[in-house]
Amino acid sequence: MKDPLFFHRRDYAAKLINSLKDGITHAFTLFAPRRMGKTEFLIRDIVPLAEQQGFNVFYFSFMDSENPAADFQTALTRFAADIQTGGKAKTLISTISKIDIIGVALERETASAPQYRLSELIGAIAADNRPSLLLLDEVQELARGRDNAQLIKSLRTGLDINKDRIKTIFTGSSTNGLRAMFNDHKAPFFHFAHALDFPLLDRAFTDFLADIYHERTGNSLDHTALYNLFERMKHTPMYMRATIQDMILNPALSLDEAAAARLAQMHENSNHPAQWRDLSAMERLILQEAAKGNTALYSSSTRAALAKKAGIDSLNTSTIQGNIRKLERKELLTKSNGQWAINSPLFQAWILEQTD
Numbered sequence: 500m501k502d503p504l505f506f507h508r509r510d511y512a513a514k515l516i517n518s519l520k521d522g523i524t525h526a527f528t529l530f531a532p533r534r535m536g537k538t539e540f541l542i543r544d545i546v547p548l549a550e551q552q553g554f555n556v557f558y559f560s561f562m563d564s565e566n567p568a569a570d571f572q573t574a575l576t577r578f579a580a581d582i583q584t585g586g587k588a589k590t591l592i593s594t595i596s597k598i599d600i601i602g603v604a605l606e607r608e609t610a611s612a613p614q615y616r617l618s619e620l621i622g623a624i625a626a627d628n629r630p631s632l633l634l635l636d637e638v639q640e641l642a643r644g645r646d647n648a649q650l651i652k653s654l655r656t657g658l659d660i661n662k663d664r665i666k667t668i669f670t671g672s673s674t675n676g677l678r679a680m681f682n683d684h685k686a687p688f689f690h691f692a693h694a695l696d697f698p699l700l701d702r703a704f705t706d707f708l709a710d711i712y713h714e715r716t717g718n719s720l721d722h723t724a725l726y727n728l729f730e731r732m733k734h735t736p737m738y739m740r741a742t743i744q745d746m747i748l749n750p751a752l753s754l755d756e757a758a759a760a761r762l763a764q765m766h767e768n769s770n771h772p773a774q775w776r777d778l779s780a781m782e783r784l785i786l787q788e789a790a791k792g793n794t795a796l797y798s799s800s801t802r803a804a805l806a807k808k809a810g811i812d813s814l815n816t817s818t819i820q821g822n823i824r825k826l827e828r829k830e831l832l833t834k835s836n837g838q839w840a841i842n843s844p845l846f847q848a849w850i851l852e853q854t855d
């Protein structure tokens with residue numbers, strides 16, 4: 500579907516695809532919080548370019564599924580069959596009861612979901628004369644299900660064996676979830692993929708939107724004011740784009756009016772007040788410190804300051820540690836480059852707004 504307000508990142512897509520094609524690496528993980536544009540980037544920038552470059556492309560989101568492991572296998576089966584039949588399987592898959600995966604005929608139970616072994620599926624995909632690109636969106640969701648450990652292991656093995664023929668882009672929006680899958684020593688995908696922070700959209704994005712607004716309405720828009728708003732939105736494209744959409748549909752709306760409504764929506768959606776209510780007093784104090792950029796959460800001066808705010812004589816490091824653990828489990832605090840920080844920039848902004 501055409502989307503005139505979509506800002507393409509073709510250069511970035513080309514960079515990733517070329518690195519995969521040239522064998523610089525065989526897999527990437529792209530990390531960014533929710534609503535930063537990862538899915539749209541995969542579908543609108545990566546898919547068309549990768550197809551143009553000769554890849555068979557598979558997309559699957561682990562977020563939208565009740566039973567991600569089973570749905571993933573079904574989708575991958577369809578993809579393997581599709582490759583083998585040159586695209587005809589899309590319409591056939593529901594009627595055929597048997598597909599021939601590299602010479603091995605696999606019987607499929609007529610009504611129930613197909614149960615081909617993952618390694619066979621991946622082997623079949625790798626055997627095609629075109630390379631394949633798998634786009635596995637929000638992959639940390641797969642690791643949440645305890646029963647999925649075997650599937651994750653087979654996936655890793657299959658992709659590892661066939662890394663010359665099958666390339667992968669994983670995305671994730673949970674730092675802790677991704678770490679559990681890729682960075683821990685015991686993680687199934689330990690050191691499997693090259694990790695990248697999905698780049699923030701910058702001023703080119705807001706300039707693009709300002710120009711479209713001008714084109715469509717004849718009104719001009721202060722480019723710097725628009726960019727400043729985008730910073731207040733923590734570079735979240737969803738709210739920025741919605742603001743411009745509102746203003747195109749109703750040209751009488753000023754930037755300030757449109758922005759106020761979308762900023763309010765942004766805070767409402769993020770559910771921050773409810774999250775905050777569920778925290779203990781000490782958890783809140785620690786988050787307030789972290790929000791201010793204090794990374795020395797265990798230092799004696801931080802402990803003294805927290806104790807004073809909590810109205811107690813002193814605080815020992817193990818109390819801090821226990822609370823940090825709880826905040827980590829709630830995915831509110833994460834460690835990056837050895838330092839504790841608030842996971843969501845939106846939540847951080849919200850906390851700072853409440854504090855001052």
Ligand SMILES: Nc1ncnc2c1ncn2[C@@H]1O[C@H](COP(=O)(O)OP(=O)(O)O)[C@@H](O)[C@H]1O
Nearest residue numbers: 504505506533534535536537538539736737740
């Ligand atoms: N490059 C872009 N240009 C315009 N709008 C975008 C862009 N990327 C994302 N958006 C907007 O932000 C919303 C959220 O993007 P999405 O890709 O779903 O985020 P994520 O997958 O990171 O959670 C989209 O529905 C779209 O409205």
Ligand SMILES: [Mg+2]
Nearest residue numbers: 537538539636
């Ligand atoms: Mg997404």
